[in-house]
Amino acid sequence: MNQYPMTVSFTLNGEKRTFATAPGENLLDLLRRSGLRGTKFGCGQGTCGACTVLLDGRAVNACLLFVGQVEGREVCTIESVGSFDKSSEIQQELIDGSAVQCGYCIPGIVMSATALMKAETKYDDEIVREYMDGNICRCTGYEKIWGALRRVLDRREASLAKVEGSGSKS
Numbered sequence: 231m232n233q234y235p236m237t238v239s240f241t242l243n244g245e246k247r248t249f250a251t252a253p254g255e256n257l258l259d260l261l262r263r264s265g266l267r268g269t270k271f272g273c274g275q276g277t278c279g280a281c282t283v284l285l286d287g288r289a290v291n292a293c294l295l296f297v298g299q300v301e302g303r304e305v306c307t308i309e310s311v312g313s314f315d316k317s318s319e320i321q322q323e324l325i326d327g328s329a330v331q332c333g334y335c336i337p338g339i340v341m342s343a344t345a346l347m348k349a350e351t352k353y354d355d356e357i358v359r360e361y362m363d364g365n366i367c368r369c370t371g372y373e374k375i376w377g378a379l380r381r382v383l384d385r386r387e388a389s390l391a392k393v394e395g396s397g398s399k400s
């Protein structure tokens with residue numbers, strides 16, 4: 231019997247892809263069995279954030295999404311953000327700030343922060359908490375993660391304000 235009798239097509243990390251799947255398969259399982267293992271399984275119930283990916287630019291829990299729900303849409307995983315060889319700014323700041331212990335939560339945290347940076351231009355503590363609320367870290371106590379996020383977001387906010395300021399003068 232064919233384990234995966236149907237297909238689903240969506241844009242994955244910028245590429246149009248079609249996958250064989252089964253009714254009821256969730257996106258997290260599909261990604262991981264397809265070799266994209268940066269997205270982690272934690273709780274499987276939408277409470278830990280380890281499986282966070284972007285769906286049409288918004289952070290979602292891949293463990294809660296049936297693959298049928300992503301048909302024709304755009305999914306981005308941690309693999310599109312950075313790698314061991316080429317870390318994104320936020321990944322590098324987390325490393326430099328000693329904010330990574332076991333590292334299991336980090337891909338999800340990076341994806342939620344990426345969603346925040348895509349959607350917003352001002353990063354007060356309240357909005358950062360709102361975006362990061364669903365990501366649990368069991369090792370670090372959050373302080374160093376928070377510090378790393380704040381440094382990246384403060385830099386980004388300052389540079390966006392600069393661009394805005396220079397635009398308004400012309």
Ligand code: FES
Nearest residue numbers: 272273274276293
């Ligand atoms: S594995 Fe999806 S939220 Fe925990």
Ligand code: FES
Nearest residue numbers: 332333367368369
């Ligand atoms: S670093 Fe281990 S769960 Fe966050």
